[in-house]
Amino acid sequence: MPVFDLNQAPLRELNRTLHGLRPDTNETHWTVTGPDGRHAIAAGLDAPVSVEIEGHVGYYCAGMNKQAQVIVHGNAGVGVAENMMSGFVHVQGDASQAAGATAHGGLLVIDGNAGARCGISMKGIDIVVKGSVGHMSAFMAQAGTLVVLGDAGEALGDSLYEARLYVRGTVRSLGADCIEKEMRPEHLAELTEKLAAAGLSGEVGAGEFRRYGSARTLYHFNVDNAGAY
Amino acid sequence: MCGIVGLFLKNPKLEPQLGSLLSGMLVTMTDRGPDSAGFAIYGSGNAGVKLTLRATGRAVLSEAVAALEGELGRGVEVVERDTHAVIGVPEEAETRVRAWLAANHPEIDVVSVGRVMEIYKEVGLPGEVAERFDLAGMHGTHGIGHTRMATESAVTTNGAHPFSTGADECLVHNGSLSNHNGLRRVLQREGLRFATQNDTEVAAGYLSWRMREGDSLKQALEAGLRDLDGFFTFVVGTRTGFAVLRDPIACKPAVMAETDDYVAFGSEYRALVGLPGIAAARVFEPEPATVYAWERH
Numbered sequence: 001m002p003v004f005d006l007n008q009a010p011l012r013e014l015n016r017t018l019h020g021l022r023p024d025t026n027e028t029h030w031t032v033t034g035p036d037g038r039h040a041i042a043a044g045l046d047a048p049v050s051v052e053i054e055g056h057v058g059y060y061c062a063g064m065n066k067q068a069q070v071i072v073h074g075n076a077g078v079g080v081a082e083n084m085m086s087g088f089v090h091v092q093g094d095a096s097q098a099a100g101a102t103a104h105g106g107l108l109v110i111d112g113n114a115g116a117r118c119g120i121s122m123k124g125i126d127i128v129v130k131g132s133v134g135h136m137s138a139f140m141a142q143a144g145t146l147v148v149l150g151d152a153g154e155a156l157g158d159s160l161y162e163a164r165l166y167v168r169g170t171v172r173s174l175g176a177d178c179i180e181k182e183m184r185p186e187h188l189a190e191l192t193e194k195l196a197a198a199g200l201s202g203e204v205g206a207g208e209f210r211r212y213g214s215a216r217t218l219y220h221f222n223v224d225n226a227g228a229y
Numbered sequence: 230m231c232g233i234v235g236l237f238l239k240n241p242k243l244e245p246q247l248g249s250l251l252s253g254m255l256v257t258m259t260d261r262g263p264d265s266a267g268f269a270i271y272g273s274g275n276a277g278v279k280l281t282l283r284a285t286g287r288a289v290l291s292e293a294v295a296a297l298e299g300e301l302g303r304g305v306e307v308v309e310r311d312t313h314a315v316i317g318v319p320e321e322a323e324t325r326v327r328a329w330l331a332a333n334h335p336e337i338d339v340v341s342v343g344r345v346m347e348i349y350k351e352v353g354l355p356g357e358v359a360e361r362f363d364l365a366g367m368h369g370t371h372g373i374g375h376t377r378m379a380t381e382s383a384v385t386t387n388g389a390h391p392f393s394t395g396a397d398e399c400l401v402h403n404g405s406l407s408n409h410n411g412l413r414r415v416l417q418r419e420g421l422r423f424a425t426q427n428d429t430e431v432a433a434g435y436l437s438w439r440m441r442e443g444d445s446l447k448q449a450l451e452a453g454l455r456d457l458d459g460f461f462t463f464v465v466g467t468r469t470g471f472a473v474l475r476d477p478i479a480c481k482p483a484v485m486a487e488t489d490d491y492v493a494f495g496s497e498y499r500a501l502v503g504l505p506g507i508a509a510a511r512v513f514e515p516e517p518a519t520v521y522a523w524e525r526h
Contacts, residue, residue, distance in 0.1 A: 037497055037502060038499065058499060077484075115514050134517070
């Protein structure tokens with residue numbers, strides 16, 4: 001159980017050490033102390049290890065993550081788990097803007113609120129936010145799911161592709177081409193599975209959510225709009 | 230880019246530490262703005278008003294102050310700090326002093342006027358700027374600082390923040406405004422004067438104008454949401470107030486921390502880690518298009 005104190009050794013050394021871990025490493029549980037809002041903590045991991053960070057982190061924490069489990073015991077700055085490929089990132093406080101941006105896979109769970117543009121351009125990640133999300137969340141989201149137990153800000157799902165959005169609370173407004181859609185059995189099953197993955201089985205029922213998705217009217221150029229350009 | 234820091238003390242016991250706390254916050258924001266730095270300190274006040282003057286060197290200031298004493302026929306209280314000097318004059322003499330300076334020493338800028346506020350700003354790394362003015366040694370109730378990475382106008386001392394367009398009023402800004410030229414003309418017709426072509430100075434002038442017309446700081450900022458177009462995170466100080474506002478898009482970062490002892494603002498959380506009791510503070514990101522304001526009573 002290695003402990004790495006960022007007030008004693010530089011961040012680059014931590015990340016270099018984590019990047020050097022082999023797939024069969026025995027050092028599978030790391031604790032990082034003194035994060036103090038530093039940027040890019042535990043970014044670029046690619047090993048089945050667990051990293052617990054004791055405090056608030058800055059930008060891009062656990063960015064590009066593969067395989068690893070990263071737990072933040074605090075708030076996260078801009079772009080937590082951005083471009084994650086696989087693995088699990090858990091923020092126990094609030095997350096700032098662009099949480100899970102462009103991420104292809106894995107699961108991001110945020111216990112508090114997420115700021116604006118949560119899941120912007122997401123490409124396959126599953127995001128579960130126990131609080132609310134800010135404006136322009138899931139902007140141009142392509143694939144994956146965004147589950148919000150609280151409310152969503154303005155322009156949810158603007159210019160959305162095929163990501164599925166589930167919101168339990170209110171939605172301030174929907175973005176261009178985002179509409180509410182019917183919650184069919186396969187969606188209830190999918191949502192139940194995502195809630196279970198986030199450890200919410202028995203606490204929150206899939207039936208409490210509404211589903212939002214793409215109206216698919218922006219997929220092809222409409223010649224009637226030619227005059228607008 | 231740019232970095233902003235602000236600290237508004239609720240607990241008077243921390244007042245002797247205001248400068249050292251703010252200095253630490255400012256220096257942490259160096260990599261967001263290494264071009265120039267500046268800060269406003271709300272400290273002690275005497276009966277009259279304090280004018281913070283800036284010149285290219287100390288000799289110019291000393292000579293001007295000596296001549297000013299002759300002009301006024303009385304001694305002038307002076308505290309010199311590097312390229313700046315704070316002079317205390319009776320309130321009724323302010324207009325005369327300003328006119329005399331403009332006529333006789335056009336090379337001296339009046340950076341700020343106020344009963345308690347002093348503003349210092351210079352080109353250079355934030356750590357060097359803080360040291361030149363001995364920020365760490367300053368006392369006060371609240372303070373605001375800025376580290377600048379210039380995008381809209383040149384790297385000059387006049388382009389550095391904070392900007393002040395009214396007594397004891399100052400503003401720092403991360404972002405850029407797109408309607409400042411039109412708004413500047415409107416405000417000039419309302420009698421406001423601007424020293425630069427800078428967009429932030431227009432935002433400061435706008436708030437001064439609104440407050441002159443009777444708005445509270447909170448109301449002035451709420452009106453700003455309607456009239457100011459562009460990207461901004463603002464931190465604003467008045468004699469007794471401290472406020473934060475982000476534009477509705479909120480691209481520019483902001484983190485706040487509140488405890489029983491203080492309210493603190495940083496562009497990033499890193500700027501706040503040196504504050505006492507930060508581990509137990511309520512740390513939050515201010516919502517877009519929402520005015521956060523505190524007043525001392």
